[in-house]
Amino acid sequence: MTSKYRRGFEITRDSLRIFTQRPTLLVLPALSLLAVGSAFAVLGAIVVQRGLVASLLTNDLYKYGALFCAIAISSSVATFFNAAVVHCAAQLFDGNPTSVRDGLAAAWGARRQIALWAVTAATLGTVLYILDEKFGVVGSLTRMVFDLAWALLTFFIVPVIVLDERRSLRRQLRRSGSLFRDTWGESVSATLGVSFAFLLVALPGVALAAAGYFALDGAVAAGALVAGGGIVVAAIVGSQTVSAVVRTALYRYATTGAQVGPFDARDPDAVFPDG
Template structure:
């Protein structure tokens, strides 16, 4: 596990270096976030105006679940589409190329059918888990959360497999689960590690905001809150871009047993050396 932590930290650092060199990768989470906000508003505003789902009588109605499923399907499609573009660009960079934003969009378009199928599967799983959570059963909610975490880990590599290997959706899910078994430590740590780093930054940044709020001066309070919200948005965008790069880098390592050449050898070669030796020895 300590080796996995070392490899994860090294990949996170290297992912940051890649993002510094390819800032256009930030466009993918930015556009994904903007489109998702528009989609949310297009579903939420009509629902509020019609009063659907706002009362206990309507919360568990079939109409509400149909709406939830459609919302999941559209948002998952958008998120997966832009993530696919990000992964495609990250793969180009990690394998020695120089990606452009259009390269990512083109790759996503070429896999549009598989992206839709993956969104359909994800929306179905999301709806089932949501239905379990709506039972107001504490045990069921815990089980639902555990299933959700397990599903996200087992499908961690679906998009890289789908985009890079041009595989079908079901094949990508199967291959993702296989790759997860090889790198479960790095996958678990990496998926939470990036989020944890940016969460800590957000918490630390909240301290001066709290102090400024205590002044009681309206203009200062508004400025402090506005800047903090802006910071949260920036952190969210950077974290999502880094997660995509990390995901792709770990996929390449899990698939080939090699560290992407674009990474600094001084930064991560030592962290991967022992596992590479183990892989070559046929123990994985």
Template sequence: MFESIGRSIELVKTSWNILMDDKKLLVFPILSGIVTILVVLTFILPLLFSGALMGKAHAGPVLYYGLLFLFYIVSYFVVIFFNTALISCVNAKLNGRDLTVGEGLSAAAKHLPAIIGWAVISATVGLILHLLEERSGLIGQIVLSIVGGAWALVTFFVVPVLVIEDKGVFESIKESFSLIRKTWGESIVGAGGMAVVFVVIGVLGGLCVLGTLFLGIDLLFYAALALFLLMIVVLAVVYYAMQGIFVTALYTYAKTGTVPAAFNRDTIQNAFMPKQAGPGNI
């Protein structure tokens, strides 16, 4: 346990150092967040005025689920597009080159057909899981959460494969599954550990906000709450960028067996728990 925690901290530190060395990588999660907010407003405001947001009973199931599916597609497209741009820049960085933000976006634009295809598939899976959750009890929702987690694991390397190998969406899914099955085994340690670090920071910040309640000073509480919300936004942006760095480094090792110079070899090798020992496995 303590070894996993130490490894997770090492992964966070290395990804952080790379991010601080190339701060423009933060632009992509910021742009993704801004565009996502605009997408949400674009869908919500018309629904509010039409009354369709009250539910499928008022809007009709076809319109309701049709709009929901379209929203899923557009939302996934935005996230995947900027993630593609981010990974393009990270991959160049790990190989000793430097891409501008514009070059990263141009690199993502070259993969538009695959990005759209991956957005449609992701939206379809997301909507199906959403519909099943609506009709499931507690046990069913737990099972569906496990299914969703398995899908996320299988498709862990889809975007790096799509970007770096310039493959189509179905080939990227197949290659991602192959890399996970052959190389990484069944349990993520590194990526989950990185998420835990950020969650812990967020929880500590939340506890500090709650602590101001006991002081009985309203102005202090609202100021602390505002700072906490700002911190959550900053954490989300930094995590998004660092996750892109981490995933690209893991993909590079999974595909080539070469650990990027910025990362410690043992840290990368043990980022995932091995499925079995043998040549080519970690």
């Protein structure tokens, strides 16, 4: 059992090496945040312009429709750019050259599976929200249980979409759940390792922003808020990038038994050539 957790932390360590050697992968999650933010800004402007704010608060049809759209947009965009990171990570693990453009092309090739996945996630998320809202404590407990089960079932869904030949969503979900069952110890420890590493990165940003808000004044306060917020956003983007790399490494470990691709037998300088 202990060896499972140790392997998970080792996978996190080696995935962080991918991140430090190819920081350009940060572009993909950054684009994801930008795209989601832009989409929500456009939708918000449309809602305000058409005077739908009151309807969203009082009309269930409008509210649930807006919730479905929000989940579908965020899920599809996040999955698309995570798929690009997964493709790049898989290529690097094989010792092949890759680029952000290659990752985006691979994600575009899986666009139908990504869209189907996003619609499914949005449908389930909306239904669970309705249960939570309409059925009190029972609905809340049901939502908590399903949220946890769904998170575990779909832990490997993006690597499966990108790297697996299965095209049926049912088969993809079964494959993802099976892989998590086989590697739950490694998956849990690797996820905790990534979270802890980037929490350490984010904490100085939180402290700086807090100082700017509570203790400083004027331009110094504004600068501290901006700098602190920038550090937190960078930590979020970095965490998303490394999480995608880690899940790719775990996917390879679960399907082949090889630990994090090239690091067992190859010189990292050969895996990450200059340029």
